[in-house]
Each structure stands twice: as structure tokens, then as C-alpha cells.
Amino acid sequence: MGFDITLAKRPHKKWIGLTIAIIVLTTACAKVIPEKEFPRTIIPSADQFTFHIQNSPDSIRVLYLGCGHLIILYRQENIVIDPFFSTHGFTKSKLFSDTIAFRKYENLLKKQRVNLNDTKSVWIAHTHYDHMSDLPLLLEKKRIVSTTPIYGNEDGASILQNFLTPQQYHPLTKELTYNPKQPTPVSFINASTSISVLSIRSDHAPHYKIFGLPIHLMKGKLKANYFKKNFVRATDTTSRGQWKEGRTYSYLIDFKTNNHIDYRLFIQTSASHYPLGRPPLDVLRERPVDVAFLCAASSDYVKKKYPVNILRDLFPNHPAKEAKVVWIHWEDFFGEPLEFEKARLVRMTNFKGLGKRLRKGGFTPDSIHQVMPRPGTVVTIK
Numbered sequence: 001m002g003f004d005i006t007l008a009k010r011p012h013k014k015w016i017g018l019t020i021a022i023i024v025l026t027t028a029c030a031k032v033i034p035e036k037e038f039p040r041t042i043i044p045s046a047d048q049f050t051f052h053i054q055n056s057p058d059s060i061r062v063l064y065l066g067c068g069h070l071i072i073l074y075r076q077e078n079i080v081i082d083p084f085f086s087t088h089g090f091t092k093s094k095l096f097s098d099t100i101a102f103r104k105y106e107n108l109l110k111k112q113r114v115n116l117n118d119t120k121s122v123w124i125a126h127t128h129y130d131h132m133s134d135l136p137l138l139l140e141k142k143r144i145v146s147t148t149p150i151y152g153n154e155d156g157a158s159i160l161q162n163f164l165t166p167q168q169y170h171p172l173t174k175e176l177t178y179n180p181k182q183p184t185p186v187s188f189i190n191a192s193t194s195i196s197v198l199s200i201r202s203d204h205a206p207h208y209k210i211f212g213l214p215i216h217l218m219k220g221k222l223k224a225n226y227f228k229k230n231f232v233r234a235t236d237t238t239s240r241g242q243w244k245e246g247r248t249y250s251y252l253i254d255f256k257t258n259n260h261i262d263y264r265l266f267i268q269t270s271a272s273h274y275p276l277g278r279p280p281l282d283v284l285r286e287r288p289v290d291v292a293f294l295c296a297a298s299s300d301y302v303k304k305k306y307p308v309n310i311l312r313d314l315f316p317n318h319p320a321k322e323a324k325v326v327w328i329h330w331e332d333f334f335g336e337p338l339e340f341e342k343a344r345l346v347r348m349t350n351f352k353g354l355g356k357r358l359r360k361g362g363f364t365p366d367s368i369h370q371v372m373p374r375p376g377t378v379v380t381i382k
């Protein structure tokens with residue numbers, strides 16, 4: 001989120017929208033989490049949650065670190081999604097990777113037995129700062145090593161240009177991604193020896209609506225030169241508004257033994273206008289997902305049937321109430337970095353409405369099948 005505001009299709013109303021947006025957003029406070037808030041299983045202290053599936057003797061561990069940041073571990077290898085931990089206050093327009101936060105981040109990873117040096121690939125869902133802005137620090141500190149491939153939209157290469165080795169960045173071009181609106185044959189990309197990823201063209205919900213008018217932040221053309229000049233060291237300060245969204249992707253991730261799929265996960269780190277973001281239906285019919293990771297923030301600003309529409313496709317063979325869902329990007333990320341015990345609900349999202357839509361669609365959240373983990377939690381799938 002940020003202050004560089006584009007009003008979808010109504011640019012002449014930009015200034016009215018900007019003024020109202022600033023007033024509303026600065027006065028809307030993040031809410032304390034009521035005890036029985038949707039989907040009722042916010043883990044009270046950062047630790048553990050387990051889904052029992054029993055597809056393989058090996059288990060998957062997913063460390064949730066807030067917003068879309070996940071580290072997914074399988075058999076001594078891991079992949080990293082949307083690296084971000086240096087949160088900044090809501091009114092701050094200047095961003096930087098926080099080295100004090102980095103120490104805290106490292107301690108947390110150590111506690112959860114995660115070694116970033118085991119990372120086989122990094123995946124960036126879109127280029128807003130809250131989905132990638134700490135990747136330069138991880139590269140500079142050699143936690144993500146220079147031979148680790150990074151996948152993301154075409155703007156990502158411009159943002160990271162001073163931190164990458166040649167050929168390290170792989171833009172997710174049309175040829176490499178599945179587009180649900182123009183389906184073509186699909187191919188998974190090998191993310192590690194036993195993990196493969198299908199990247200899917202997705203999109204990004206507006207951040208909020210004012211009087212029915214969608215407000216979409218940090219859209220538009222990215223200035224490559226800005227990052228070339230101003231983002232040379234990972235701790236350099238950049239302007240929040242420069243982190244343009246670019247194309248957005250969701251991921252279907254397979255965990256395999258030889259050619260057999262042990263587990264299949266779906267990850268979507270921003271709410272999307274269906275069918276964008278949805279994996280191919282025939283691929284899902286052949287092998288439905290085991291667990292879906294979906295974004296709670298702004299989930300009421302896409303078509304009203306979200307997320308029921310996509311959940312029905314992801315879990316075609318299950319009674320709806322058995323669908324296993326992890327709700328991510330639910331917490332307000334404008335506080336102190338990694339102060340997870342103080343996590344509050346993200347502002348401007350109607351969580352009760354999300355719960356209502358889920359119940360109406362049969363996906364009634366219960367504490368076995370759905371979880372909204374506090375950042376710092378490891379979700380185990382075994």
C-alpha cells in the first residue's frame with residue numbers, strides 16, 4: 001500500500017480521491033483481533049499448526065512471515081516467496097531494509113530451523129514493496145546466494161538491477177506462464193530437485209473503495225532509472241510510490257518423488273478477479289490441491305464470489321467444508337518489524353464479510369481445515 005494513487009479508469013477524479021483516501025486511511029486504525037474473529041483460528045503465539053494429509057513420509061513446512069512472505073521447506077531444500085520483513089509506519093513514504101529487523105529475522109529463522117542458504121529459487125508474486133523489498137538485503141548478505149534463480153514480473157529485474165548476477169533473474173514471460181483468460185499448454189518450472197512451480201497470470205485487488213470507487217495504489221509504469229540511481233545498497237532509502245505493481249502471479253506448487261506428486265499447494269498472495277490466478281481446470285481435476293494459501297487483505301474488493309469461486313476449482317472432489325486453507329496477508333503491516341505478538345487486522349478489509357461469503361459457499365471455517373496463522377508460525381503439512 002502507499003500514497004501513489006491511481007483511480008481505475010477515472011483519472012480526472014484523482015485529486016478528490018487522493019484527499020478522501022488520505023483522510024480515511026490515516027483515521028482508520030488497525031483493529032485489535034477479537035477473540036472469535038474470522039476464521040477464528042488465529043494462532044495465539046507464534047509456533048505450529050499442522051494439516052494431516054499423509055501423502056508422503058516427508059512433510060512440508062511453511063514458515064509464514066507476514067504479508068505474502070513464505071519460506072517453504074521440503075527435504076532439506078526450500079523456496080522463498082515474496083521476501084519482506086522491514087515494515088514501516090503508515091505515514092512513512094520512505095522505505096529501507098532495516099538491519100535491526102534483519103537480526104530479528106535471522107533469529108526467528110534459526111529458531112524455526114530454516115537456513116536461507118538452502119534456498120533453491122525465489123518467487124515474487126508482484127513488485128509492490130511489501131512483496132519483495134528485503135530481497136536485496138538477503139542477496140547482499142549472501143543469505144540468498146548469487147546462483148539462486150529469482151522469478152517474477154518484468155519490472156522485478158529493474159528494481160533489483162544493482163543486486164543481481166547476470167542471468168539470475170527470470171522474468172515470467174507469457175511463454176512461461178499460464179493465463180486463464182487465454183489458455184495455452186502449460187509447463188511447470190523446476191524450483192528445486194523435488195519442487196516444481198506453475199506460474200499463473202493473476203491480478204491484484206484494488207486496495208479499498210470509497211463511495212464505490214476502486215482505489216488502486218502504486219500502479220503504472222516503473223521507472224527503471226530511479227532504481228538504477230537510488231537503489232545501489234540494500235539499505236538505501238527508496239520512495240514507497242516507486243514500487244509499481246507490475247504483473248501479478250499466483251503459483252501451483254508440486255512436491256514430488258520422481259514423477260509422483262506427493263503434495264500440491266496453491267499460493268495466491270493478493271486477492272484476484274476470478275478467473276485470473278486460477279490454475280488450469282484439467283490439471284486440478286487430475287490432481288486437486290491439498291492446501292491453498294489465500295490473501296485476506298482486500299478480498300472484498302474483487303468480484304463478490306471470491307474466494308468461493310476459486311476454492312471450488314481448487315478442491316473439486318472435496319465436500320467444501322473439507323477444503324484446507326491458510327489465510328495470509330491478513331495483518332496490518334504498518335507497525336514495528338516482526339512484532340508479531342502485536343499483530344492486528346489489516347485496515348480497510350471486511351473480515352466478517354469474508355467469513356459470511358465462505359459460510360454461504362459451504363466453506364465454513366473451522367479450526368481443523370482453515371487457519372489464519374500469526375506471522376512466525378510454521379504450518380506443517382504431513
Ligand SMILES: [Zn+2]
Nearest residue numbers: 001128204270
Ligand atoms: Zn500489492
